[in-house]
Amino acid sequence: xxxxxxxxxQNRIRARLAQEGRVLxxxxxxxxxxxxxxxxxxxxxMAAAGLCERVYGGALPVGLGNTSLRQRMSVAxxxxxxxxxxxxxxxxxxxxxxxxxxxxxxxxxxxxxxDLALTAVTNAPAIAVALAEKPRVDTVLVGGLIxxxxxxxxxxxxxxxxxxxxxxxxxVGTCGIDGEGGLSAFGYEDAALKQFAxxxxxxxxxxxxxxxxxxxxxxxxxxxxxxxxxxxxxDADPARLQIIRNEGCDIIVxxxxxxxxx
Numbered sequence: 001x002x003x004x005x006x007x008x009x010q011n012r013i014r015a016r017l018a019q020e021g022r023v024l025x026x027x028x029x030x031x032x033x034x035x036x037x038x039x040x041x042x043x044x045x046m047a048a049a050g051l052c053e054r055v056y057g058g059a060l061p062v063g064l065g066n067t068s069l070r071q072r073m074s075v076a077x078x079x080x081x082x083x084x085x086x087x088x089x090x091x092x093x094x095x096x097x098x099x100x101x102x103x104x105x106x107x108x109x110x111x112x113x114x115d116l117a118l119t120a121v122t123n124a125p126a127i128a129v130a131l132a133e134k135p136r137v138d139t140v141l142v143g144g145l146i147x148x149x150x151x152x153x154x155x156x157x158x159x160x161x162x163x164x165x166x167x168x169x170x171x172v173g174t175c176g177i178d179g180e181g182g183l184s185a186f187g188y189e190d191a192a193l194k195q196f197a198x199x200x201x202x203x204x205x206x207x208x209x210x211x212x213x214x215x216x217x218x219x220x221x222x223x224x225x226x227x228x229x230x231x232x233x234x235d236a237d238p239a240r241l242q243i244i245r246n247e248g249c250d251i252i253v254x255x256x257x258x259x260x261x262x
Contacts, residue, residue, distance in 0.1 A: 009034075010042055010051075017052055017061050021076030022211040024058040043220075055214035063090035076209060079233060080104045082110040083207040087171070087231050090205055093117055098197050099127050101152025102173030104207050106130055112137065121165060124152035125194065140165075145192055155190035159196050170201035172227065174208060176215030181224030181244035182215040184217035191219035198222055209229040213240055224249055 009032055016023050025043065029036040043059045046052045052059040084107035091097060094117050098225040099105045101124035109120070115134040122128050128141040144158035152158075172194050174183035183206065185191040198204050204227040213236065224247035232241065234255040242252050 010046055022060050031126050043217055052204045058209050064079040079209055080107040082254050082256055084232050085107040086252055087207045088112060090229060098170045099168040100171055100173045101150045105171050123158055147187055150187055152189040154193045158193055161195055167201040170197050172198055172206055174206055174212060177212050177216035179199045183221040185219045185221050186217045191221050203228045210236050
């Protein structure tokens with residue numbers, strides 16, 4: 001392969017970030033037939049120009065803490081659909097399920113089979129619309145102030161609406177997962193609503209793309225011991241997963257086209 005000029009290589013990296021939601025330096029070096037040092041220099045230059053955010057081993061799209069739900073819906077959706085196909089299998093028929101706002105949860109809502117009967121509660125209008133298309137799903141939309149970044153209702157009114165409900169399963173979103181498996185959010189009100197929903201749920205499931213393990217959001221949501229099942233991609237770090245498993249959490253690895261227990 002002829003070595004690409006710097007501008008063309010960086011343009012391709014930006015396109016990959018937009019499509020997949022992350023890039024790994026080792027993969028890019030192999031694809032472009034250059035050294036990992038060359039790719040790391042590219043990523044440093046792009047980060048300095050505000051075109052990406054550097055993380056260990058690669059880079060993420062810039063400004064994840066400020067992107068809207070609509071913007072996140074267009075990033076790495078095929079990967080999120082794979083997670084969704086696995087997460088759907090954890091939903092028990094005729095149960096009451098809380099769908100937290102998030103692009104992966106939208107994918108889960110869309111992946112529900114038409115013959116699955118359940119009561120779904122969500123604070124996200126986009127997810128409510130998707131659930132309304134399912135013939136055997138009774139949908140409850142929680143109102144309140146809509147957080148443009150979270151893509152759902154947050155704050156006192158939304159929490160008050162949840163106070164009269166209990167859930168068999170909570171699909172809780174996370175902006176980041178720390179080294180001990182703790183979940184976090186970029187918004188204070190969003191974190192508070194997630195905490196409240198978790199406290200009112202018999203079982204809590206988290207479905208997370210691999211880049212979430214490289215993000216540290218400012219507001220704590222839950223420790224690893226507070227959620228029961230984690231669905232991850234097949235390139236998640238086994239050592240990080242073992243730490244979470246040691247807290248009693250079941251981990252399901254979703255491979256493209258298949259899923260297996262970790």
